[in-house]
Structures are given as C-alpha cells and as structure tokens.
Amino acid sequence: MKRFKSVKGLWIWLLVVLMVFVCSSGFAFERIKFGVISDPHLAMPAAGTKNEFKMQLSSVDLMRSAVKEFNKIPELDFVVLTGDMTLNGEPWNVEMVKMVMDELKAPYYVVMGNHDLSMVPRPPKPGAPPSMGQYLGVTRSTIAWTFQGHGFNGSDLWWSLDPVPGLHIIGLDTNTPGIWGGSVPEKEVAWLDNDLYVNRDKLTIVFAHHNFTLWHKDEKESAKWKNYHWFHPDNAAEVRKVFEKYPQVSYVITGHRHIGVRYQELNDVGYFVIPAVCSYPMRYTVFTLTQDELSWDSKDIPISKKVWNEAKANLVGKDGEWWRCSDHKDDKKLLEFFEAKESMKGKVSVRTRP
Numbered sequence: 457m458k459r460f461k462s463v464k465g466l467w468i469w470l471l472v473v474l475m476v477f478v479c480s481s482g483f484a485f486e487r488i489k490f491g492v493i494s495d496p497h498l499a500m501p502a503a504g505t506k507n508e509f510k511m512q513l514s515s516v517d518l519m520r521s522a523v524k525e526f527n528k529i530p531e532l533d534f535v536v537l538t539g540d541m542t543l544n545g546e547p548w549n550v551e552m553v554k555m556v557m558d559e560l561k562a563p564y565y566v567v568m569g570n571h572d573l574s575m576v577p578r579p580p581k582p583g584a585p586p587s588m589g590q591y592l593g594v595t596r597s598t599i600a601w602t603f604q605g606h607g608f609n610g611s612d613l614w615w616s617l618d619p620v621p622g623l624h625i626i627g628l629d630t631n632t633p634g635i636w637g638g639s640v641p642e643k644e645v646a647w648l649d650n651d652l653y654v655n656r657d658k659l660t661i662v663f664a665h666h667n668f669t670l671w672h673k674d675e676k677e678s679a680k681w682k683n684y685h686w687f688h689p690d691n692a693a694e695v696r697k698v699f700e701k702y703p704q705v706s707y708v709i710t711g712h713r714h715i716g717v718r719y720q721e722l723n724d725v726g727y728f729v730i731p732a733v734c735s736y737p738m739r740y741t742v743f744t745l746t747q748d749e750l751s752w753d754s755k756d757i758p759i760s761k762k763v764w765n766e767a768k769a770n771l772v773g774k775d776g777e778w779w780r781c782s783d784h785k786d787d788k789k790l791l792e793f794f795e796a797k798e799s800m801k802g803k804v805s806v807r808t809r810p
C-alpha cells in the first residue's frame with residue numbers, strides 16, 4: 457500500500473489498468489456459438505398443401521424439431537433464419553413461423569426470402585384454371601414489423617446489430633417483388649457501405665437469402681439454365697466489392713439454394729450456403745467462432761424415417777425436375793450434389809483484419 461499515498465490513489469490505478477485492458481481487448485469475444493437455419497417454407501395444412509420437393513405438410517414438425525435441437529445446445533448465443541420462412545408469404549404461415557421461432561431459448565434474427573412476400577399474379581395461360589391462393593402473401597413491411605427486435609428495427613427492410621460485443625452481424629434484403637431472383641437496391645448498398653465503415657473495428661458476418669457466389673456452373677447468367685442466375689441478386693458483383701472493401705467482413709451466409717452446406721472463398725471473403733429445413737437433406741447448422749477460427753457442424757434434423765425417405769424420394773423425383781442441374785441426369789450425381797456430405801463439418805481461419 458506504500459506505493460499509493462491513499463486508497464483513492466489505488467482506485468485510480470486500478471481504474472487505469474482496467475481501461476487499458478478493455479481498450480486493448482476491444483471487448484473482443486473469446487468464443488461464440490450460433491445456429492443457422494434456412495428455407496423452412498413453413499406451411500400450415502391448408503387447401504392444396506402437400507409434400508413435394510418442399511415437404512409442406514411436414515414443415516411445421518421439421519422446424520419445431522430444429523428449434524428443439526438448438527434448445528439443447530448450452531450457451532448458444534443466437535440463431536439466424538436466412539429467409540423463405542413461409543411457403544409463399546401467407547399471413548397464417550407468417551404467424552406460425554413467429555410462434556415456432558419464439559420457442560427458441562436463444563435470441564434469434566431473421567432475413568427475408570423471395571417467398572416471404574406476395575407473388576405477383578400473372579395472366580393465366582389459356583384454358584388454365586384461375587389460381588389465386590398462392591398470391592395471398594404479405595408485403596415486406598409486414599415481415600419487418602412482425603419481426604421487430606429480431607434484427608428489424610423500424611421500417612427498414614435490412615438491419616445490423618452486435619449480438620455479442622465485438623461481433624457485428626448484418627441482415628440484407630435481397631428480394632425483388634415479382635421474381636424469385638432479386639437485387640440489392642442502391643439505397644441499401646449505400647447503407648451497407650456506411651454501416652461497414654462505422655463498425656470497421658468489429659468482426660462482421662453478413663446474412664442474406666440470395667447467394668453472392670456460384671455453387672454450380674448452371675448459375676452463370678451465360679448458362680441460360682432455368683433462370684438459375686436468379687439464385688443470386690442481379691448486382692451480386694457490386695455488393696461483393698463492398699464486402700471486399702472492408703477487411704472485417706469475414707463471412708457471408710445465405711440460403712435459397714436448398715443444397716447441403718458448402719463453403720468457398722472469393723477475394724478473401726468466406727461464403728457459406730445453408731441447407732433448407734423443408735427439403736432434402738433437411739439440416740440445421742451450428743457455427744463456433746473464435747478470433748482465429750470458424751468451425752461448423754451441419755446435422756440432419758431429427759424426423760421420422762417415413763418423412764426422411766419421402767423427402768429423399770421427392771428430391772430424386774423424375775428426370776427433368778426443375779431442381780436438376782444440367783449434369784444431374786444421373787440420380788446418384790443429383791444426390792451427391794444436394795447431400796454435400798464432405799462439407800457437413802469443417803473449419804476455416806478467420807480473415808485477417810486490420
């Protein structure tokens with residue numbers, strides 16, 4: 457105590473030491489665990505609801521089962537749902553998604569998918585019966601207001617927040633009414649640029665529905681394969697440049713593609729695609745993040761063997777199904793592409809930051 461002339465001096469010294477520690481650590485986290493699910497396409501049993509490629513009648517059970525698995529994980533910091541929450545934006549399915557997600561013990565955040573806003577009725581083909589049921593969807597604003605506090609904060613359709621001190625997450629809206637593709641409007645791109653500048657000292661993960669990289673050659677615009685370029689926003693290259701401009705943008709995690717988890721790096725940014733809850737192989741994914749490393753484990757959602765086999769049979773379907781790529785004439789190749797068993801688990805180094 458001699459070194460300090462008074463108790464007050466000791467307190468000042470302790471305060472300085474604490475401030476140096478806090479500033480040098482930048483409130484950095486040590487270890488974060490978070491879950492990601494995508495594309496539950498939740499569909500309460502209604503006229504016309506059936507199990508197809510999307511296991512509509514099993515979708516509530518599948519989503520509840522994924523939520524139960526997340527609830528068993530101790531110290532899960534948060535969960536993100538990367539869009540296509542509902543079959544086609546029906547109000548009753550929006551309500552149900554909210555109810556099921558509210559069963560999570562961990563905080564959760566959502567981004568919108570192309571199926572979470574009303575489709576645009578097209579003139580029926582000659583002789584075709586009118587089919588208006590699928591156009592009874594909500595607007596994007598309804599989603600934003602329903603999920604206030606789960607990413608959305610006010611009327612904006614995109615958001616950012618720090619779920620844990622030192623980690624910044626961003627939820628983008630990549631949807632364009634009327635098509636299953638999308639784009640990121642200029643106003644949102646400018647917001648993204650500014651948000652990344654303001655939060656440049658925090659490790660950042662971006663969540664969105666549409667993908668910013670290719671997962672198959674058929675997705676190139678030049679491939680002209682079944683509009684598969686709509687798996688990406690039209691201005692994906694422009695948005696990638698914004699990600700690349702800020703070295704704290706370590707990962708971009710998306711859904712929409714309904715295939716097993718995959719990872720690729722492009723210009724130092726890591727991109728993940730997350731499997732769907734509602735279509736084979738139905739999986740949920742848990743990520744563990746430290747300052748140096750990100751690891752992941754994608755697991756099958758527990759569900760009856762009957763549902764599992766039905767989903768697999770529905771994926772295989774028949775030749776010419778919409779979701780078959782140009783090289784998927786062989787069922788084995790189709791299954792390998794969707795199952796992506798080799799990348800269900802993995803780990804990568806975190807992008808070097810300034």
Ligand SMILES: [Fe+2]
Pocket residue numbers: 495497540569571712713714732
């Ligand atoms: Fe989807």
Ligand SMILES: [Fe+2]
Pocket residue numbers: 540569570571665712713
């Ligand atoms: Fe989608």
